[in-house]
Amino acid sequence: MKQFAERMGTLGLIACGIIAVVVLGALFAPLIAPYDPTIGSVTQRYQGMSFEHLFGTDQAGRDIFSRLLWGARSSLTGPLIVVAITAVFGTLIALTAVWWGGIVDSFLSRVLDLLFAFPNLLLAMLAIAVFGPSLTTAALALSVAYIPYSARVVRSMAMRERNLPYIRSPELQGIPGIVITARHLLPNVAPLIVTGATINFGFAMIELAALSFLGLGVQPPAADWGLMVSSGQQSLLNGYPAESVLAGLSIVITVAAFGYVGERLGGRAAAGRKA
Amino acid sequence: MLTIDNLSLTIGPDLQILREVSLAVAAGEAVGLVGESGSGKSMTLRSILHIEPEGSRVTGTITFDGVDVRGLTGEALRQMRANDVSMIAQNPHAVLNPVLPVERYLIEGMHDAQGQPTKTAKLRAGELLEQVGIDAVDRVLRSYPHQLSGGMLQRVVIAGAIAGKPRLMLADEPTTALDVTTQAEVMAILDECRHELGMAMLFVTHDLDLAAAVCDRIAVMKEGEIVEIGLPEQLRDNPQHPYTRALMESRPAGLTWTPEGGPTS
Numbered sequence: 001m002k003q004f005a006e007r008m009g010t011l012g013l014i015a016c017g018i019i020a021v022v023v024l025g026a027l028f029a030p031l032i033a034p035y036d037p038t039i040g041s042v043t044q045r046y047q048g049m050s051f052e053h054l055f056g057t058d059q060a061g062r063d064i065f066s067r068l069l070w071g072a073r074s075s076l077t078g079p080l081i082v083v084a085i086t087a088v089f090g091t092l093i094a095l096t097a098v099w100w101g102g103i104v105d106s107f108l109s110r111v112l113d114l115l116f117a118f119p120n121l122l123l124a125m126l127a128i129a130v131f132g133p134s135l136t137t138a139a140l141a142l143s144v145a146y147i148p149y150s151a152r153v154v155r156s157m158a159m160r161e162r163n164l165p166y167i168r169s170p171e172l173q174g175i176p177g178i179v180i181t182a183r184h185l186l187p188n189v190a191p192l193i194v195t196g197a198t199i200n201f202g203f204a205m206i207e208l209a210a211l212s213f214l215g216l217g218v219q220p221p222a223a224d225w226g227l228m229v230s231s232g233q234q235s236l237l238n239g240y241p242a243e244s245v246l247a248g249l250s251i252v253i254t255v256a257a258f259g260y261v262g263e264r265l266g267g268r269a270a271a272g273r274k275a
Numbered sequence: 276m277l278t279i280d281n282l283s284l285t286i287g288p289d290l291q292i293l294r295e296v297s298l299a300v301a302a303g304e305a306v307g308l309v310g311e312s313g314s315g316k317s318m319t320l321r322s323i324l325h326i327e328p329e330g331s332r333v334t335g336t337i338t339f340d341g342v343d344v345r346g347l348t349g350e351a352l353r354q355m356r357a358n359d360v361s362m363i364a365q366n367p368h369a370v371l372n373p374v375l376p377v378e379r380y381l382i383e384g385m386h387d388a389q390g391q392p393t394k395t396a397k398l399r400a401g402e403l404l405e406q407v408g409i410d411a412v413d414r415v416l417r418s419y420p421h422q423l424s425g426g427m428l429q430r431v432v433i434a435g436a437i438a439g440k441p442r443l444m445l446a447d448e449p450t451t452a453l454d455v456t457t458q459a460e461v462m463a464i465l466d467e468c469r470h471e472l473g474m475a476m477l478f479v480t481h482d483l484d485l486a487a488a489v490c491d492r493i494a495v496m497k498e499g500e501i502v503e504i505g506l507p508e509q510l511r512d513n514p515q516h517p518y519t520r521a522l523m524e525s526r527p528a529g530l531t532w533t534p535e536g537g538p539t540s
Contacts, residue, residue, distance in 0.1 A: 166370060170372075170384075173356065181381070
């Protein structure tokens with residue numbers, strides 16, 4: 001624990017704190033949020049900050065603080081789905097390519113190159129055009145687009161490990177490849193997988209917010225940060241910037257926190273390798 | 276049992292590592308492969324197990340019990356490595372996964388490679404360590420590689436190598452990374468295990484005296500070729516090739532090896 005704190009540094013700990021607050025807020029939204037995030041009264045619209053409405057209300061008179069809390073849920077689950085799928089399949093593809101090498105490696109690498117050639121958002125929009133807009137579709141499509149990123153990073157590191165004696169010698173003992181991969185190779189590239197997932201989380205959050213902003217992700221009246229930036233546009237023009245700005249800030253701060261923690265974890269993984 | 280015939284190995288366009296190496300090892304026989312660094316002795320060993328460097332071209336044949344091992348792939352190759360031919364490398368610390376205890380290393384070899392049930396493997400792990408002269412069996416089984424000395428760890432590797440009762444042991448300078456007194460002990464244990472199991476051995480070393488002490492025949496290699504092959508006494512008393520003579524003359528004076536006692540002066 002102490003070691004973790006040392007690696008993270010002050011800023012890193014602050015970032016961890018921010019992530020903790022966001023996650024807890026999302027988890028306990030039903031308990032913390034003072035109002036229903038989807039119901040508002042037009043007579044209450046465009047209220048400023050007060051004890052009654054901590055961050056004021058939006059154009060439909062809904063409490064912005066409550067909407068931010070509830071919005072954290074979809075804003076976090078989306079990237080979580082993306083990161084989980086990406087890590088699992090990316091690692092699977094990478095380790096398969098590394099263990100069998102040769103033609104298998106070439107083939108998988110070319111498939112990944114092909115996926116790389118598609119812009120992420122374009123791939124997501126294509127999927128949404130076919131399956132209809134929803135958070136699940138957007139997250140699944142983005143997962144497919146992200147797999148090459150995670151697969152490529154894991155592959156390059158596993159490739160290095162593959163030729164080290166502690167991986168080579170079980171092979172000479174006659175231990176099956178799948179056992180060596182699972183028991184020796186995977187645990188030694190795991191720190192990299194965690195780091196990659198943390199950093200990807202931030203990227204996925206931004207892109208999912210962008211999709212929601214475009215109306216292709218989470219659908220109104222549900223609360224979602226990307227959606228709030230979008231629905232706040234009209235208020236912004238009317239001189240009430242609170243909704244868009246606060247939702248935007250939430251995204252930026254959370255993404256920055258994940259990015260920083262990921263970077264620190266990456267440094268940790270690198271330092272751990274040296275030792 | 277093992278026959279190497281006209282083995283040549285080339286890396287890149289014209290870097291020839293091995294030139295028409297021919298060598299036979301009979302069942303139960305120990306053959307030493309002696310030469311300076313870069314003479315191709317390790318590469319000969321590696322060719323037998325298919326671990327020559329990537330991009331090298333190998334010609335000639337290697338047969339083990341009449342089977343062409345260079346033609347083996349996949350499961351057949353794995354079976355050979357698991358059950359017939361074991362290898363001991365120079366540095367035991369590089370061989371074991373640093374994050375798993377020694378017991379796991381031994382069990383893995385017996386269970387996952389040779390297909391013995393985990394329970395039997397667990398019991399045998401202790402027996403094997405006793406066989407290689409380790410007293411504190413339980414402590415060593417629980418230890419991680421970094422907690423053990425090189426000599427201790429090399430014994431563990433030997434224990435793992437003999438677990439499947441292989442018929443051929445490939446030893447690639449198994450004592451070079453150890454200090455002199457440990458060298459003697461490890462060598463004696465290796466020799467003892469070999470006689471107990473009736474294993475054949477191909478023993479790579481640059482130490483002519485050491486090879487003479489534990490081997491039935493010795494082949495001297497130079498620049499990828501076997502320049503002389505014969506009984507240890509022959510090489511010692513009447514070396515034919517000028518290179519063998521040079522090797523004999525360059526060893527420290529007054530030091531002779533016996534397999535039981537190590538170096539005595």
